[in-house]
Amino acid sequence: MNPFRRSPFVLFAAMLVYVFLYLPIFVLVLYSFNASRTNVVFTGFISQTGSQVVMDGSNVVQSPCGAFHWYCELSKNKDVTNAAKNTLTIAVVATIISTIVGTMAALALQRYNFKLRPFSQLSLYIPIVIPEIVMGIGILTLFSQLFGWINNALNLEGASRLTLGLGTVIVSHIAFMIPFVTLVVQARLQGFDKAYEEAAMDLGANEWTTFQRVTFPMILPGVLSGALLAFTLSLDDFVITFFTNGPGSTTLPIYVYGLLRRIITPQVNALSTVWIALVFFTVLLLQWIQNREQK
């Protein structure tokens, strides 16, 4: 008999964890269909009558979307679509660059034994453990100092002056994403037998072909996990983005924060739901790719 009998407590604890994790998300999604503009309590699903929907029991609003009224409102909101575009641009560009650099760093740390190796390894943890706000302020200070000097030295005027914007957000995202990518790829490399690369070279492949045909395909799942982690971190980053963005580079988290200070409309819930769905399908896709690889 199994000495580790399953106690009812285990089941209870497991349920509790799931409730804690998923109840807020469930509520959030539910409220995106709320027939109340103030969104304080759930007053029921939006019902459609002809080209109109009813709000707060009596208020009649023109809308063709029925239960998805708030999603339609969202898509009409120029600020939201702009912020979404910014967020995705930043996430995609920063993910590509940080994945390349982070993977190269992981390979170098695994392959070569150099004097500064222990220091390099340690320096990877620092951006992860220091408070994000410290890093945010640090990066902001760096940019304003640097841009001040450059603008003065080159006598840049008007539109050509260096300012905070999409570029600075991307650079700072890359900076904090690299350590995550490197650590994830390193974990994958830990079990990587050098004999695979030696076998490729033994069969006539030079260093670059060996990397292309053997090393990279073998570490690809690790690289993808690292990239995905970096991508999600970039998507929902608030603190560092807050310090480094400028006019016209507002991202979704910054925009939502701004909205919340005024009024919590179900639009925010609709936006969050779309966001969750996007992340969920990305993870699902990655799982599918990895499973297919294994076969």
Added chain:
Amino acid sequence: MASEFAVELRDVVKKFITPEGSEMAAVDHVTMQIRNGEFFSMLGSSGCGKTTSLRMIAGFEWPTEGDVYIEGKPMGHLPPFQRNVNTVFQSYALFQHMTVFQNVAFGLEMEGASKDEIARRVGRSLEMVQLTGMDRRRPRQLSGGQQQRVALARALVKTPDVLLLDEPLGALDLKLRKEMQLELKALQQQLGITFIYVTHDQEEALTMSDRIAVMSKGKIMQMGTSVEVYERPANRFVAEFIGESNFLEGKVKSVKGDQAVVDVPAWGEELIGIATGKVKAGDDVSVSIRPEKVRLTDKQGIKENSLEAVVTTSTYIGSDTHVYLDVRGQRFKVWEQNRISTLDPRAYYANGQKVWVTLLSENTLILPKA
């Protein structure tokens, strides 16, 4: 062929930096010449330098001093992909993301062979290792023995001058290992390629090799045929490492030709034997005799090298009886072949039985200590 030797190591030293920061010579002034078409084994326990030597031939490591010559050409710092040798790895190192076909085809693709040629040569190579029809499988869908064959096919498809094998049978079970030993040997003879085989398994080395280099602590202890290293070990290390032996310590009294007379206090008398290495009068030596070469008799036979002893333990193991003796306080082991089929217990040695032990001088070896 440009050279008489397929591979030559000339005074090769390979030093590594240990984690503590000191230098350690994994290979210490090794010189060896491996002939074309030879099945050559490097035999030794872990850390003896055999794998490092093999890796230097493959090009995964470069010598600190000396050089490796392949077909008479110095290799220097030539990378592995510019040497016409191929390796079968201990872990097989099959590319998991490729099929069996793609694994075997990899080396030919690197040569720029045409699609038709690749298909033809891969097919022939898989046929040679009896894996026809497996080409679309993934390595992890194969058994250990099959993976081993893929590794072999992948290396041989390149038709190298020299095939390097790093303990390729280590991960297989005993029965499969024995089968593969015979198969490898047959394959080598059929192809006429030079095989350089690294192993710690002495039986494997004795079974397959034309010549064996017995290594210890980065040095070659002896190089010779299976018969030579077993019957005429160059020193005590080799005698101890290969097969089993009884050892007695003594001092050389006189040497005449290849025979030496040794004063052995533990035996109580002088012993006469064959001096295999260079020994001279006054040297401390080990007298060695194989357990199957000790003669046991009920009565004293010849006078020379003969003593009375008592059986302490006798173990019947089927083909042989292992008899352990007490000879004047010295423990001796003797393997007696059971040549007659009988149930009569008197045919086998009993504990406490008195016997005469004779060490024939032609079976007794006088070995320098090394």
